[in-house]
Amino acid sequence: MSATSRHPTAPASFAELQALANSVRRGDTQAPRLSPKAQHLLDALLGMPESVGLSNISKLGEQLEVNPSSLTRLSHALGFSGFRAFQALFREDLAGSSFYSTRAERLLDFGEAPEGTVASTSQDQALWQQEMANLTATVEGLDSGALQRAVRLIVEARHVHVIGLRASFGAAHYLAYYLDFLRDDVRHISPLAGVGVEQAQRLAEGDLVIGVAFRPETRASVDYCRLAVEQGATLLALTNHPGSQLTSLTDHVLLAPAEGPFFFNPMTSLFLLVELLLSRVAHDMGSDAITSIRQREALIACLNVE
Known part of the structure; x- marks a missing residue:
């Protein structure tokens, strides 16, 4: 050899x-x-x-x-x-x-996770550089046609369910929270509220599930998305790997590469993808989005939430 x-x-x-x-x-x-x-x-x-x-x-x-x-x-x-x-x-x-x-x-x-003061600085630099590379890969690899189709699915869906558990929970919550500013009938599927996979049985043709899952994928998320598709709903998958289980359930996939010297899944590219999606949805909805946001802001002010 x-x-x-x-x-x-x-x-x-x-x-x-x-x-x-x-x-x-x-x-x-x-x-x-x-x-x-x-x-x-x-x-x-x-x-x-x-x-x-x-x-x-x-x-x-x-x-x-x-x-x-x-x-x-x-x-x-x-x-x-x-x-x-x-x-x-x-x-x-x-x-x-x-x-x-x-x-x-x-x-x-x-040797990508060294010890010591000097080594830690080197490690921090490596993390930063790789995250920048992930962001670049996300934008450069994004199919504008696929992104626009995803936007239309969100805008036109009767109901939108967003599910992402464990490490993906934060991004799923962020997406669902701000989608609810833009349109009606958005639900964040969360076990914290006692919502289980059986909720997918209420979905049907015309409904959309946005599944957020980075490898290793949470079984409950995959089961929810699979059942929703069986009920006739459309699935939009946000994932970091083209070979994920979610991609086998749908043709609507948006990828956020997440590589690098980090023990857990880097999430920066996922949040960028969510922001791009929200921005496109708001732009596509135009004045309707502005009206919806103003109504939410008025409610927040009335209830003195902040």
Whole structure:
């Protein structure tokens, strides 16, 4: 097994690892140079993601009939600091209950979460730079046609239900709260109010559900959206991953990339996407939006809420 003299940048996700393997097979000039045996080993690992994610290096070596050192050398050739960092991509993609801990393990193993005063400054800079990259990727990757169709769905829907739980709860609440300034019949689906998945049974054709879910997706959110679609409602999905469960339920998807050296899901791009959506809805509604906002402001003033 051999690699070029340069040190390749390690893939940041399982999908990127798959893409890198394709580049290696094609012999792309920017791809690491692997021996035929190493390429075969990489293909074998990609074909058994659960075993790779759940086995230790010795057991995996026995299963593949290779020395564990071969797995370590392959990891280094692909730009990883070691096999643990390589394996963490497989564990993360399983999106189980250990999603965040394996993400943290990978980041620490990459040296992206250093300790100490100087290192902390470097880490802060890395977080800022990646969040800026996420914002740029969100805007540049946004399909204006898809965004406008999403706006029309919101404006024309009979009822709008917004659901997002756990880490996505804040963005879902923000979206539902300000949509309620702009139009009638907006409901934020929240377990805090005792609202369960059965509420989706009241939805029908002409209604819209906006599902907000970043990986790992909350089962209750996915179940709610699935049941709503079965009842005839339309689903608009806001997510950070094109392979999310929500995207399999609808053709209406808006993506907010969320990558970077952070133990949990970066959320800046999601809130930008929500703001873009709200801005477009208000613009599309025109004077009706202004009238609705003024009515809400008058009510707030009358009740002396603030």
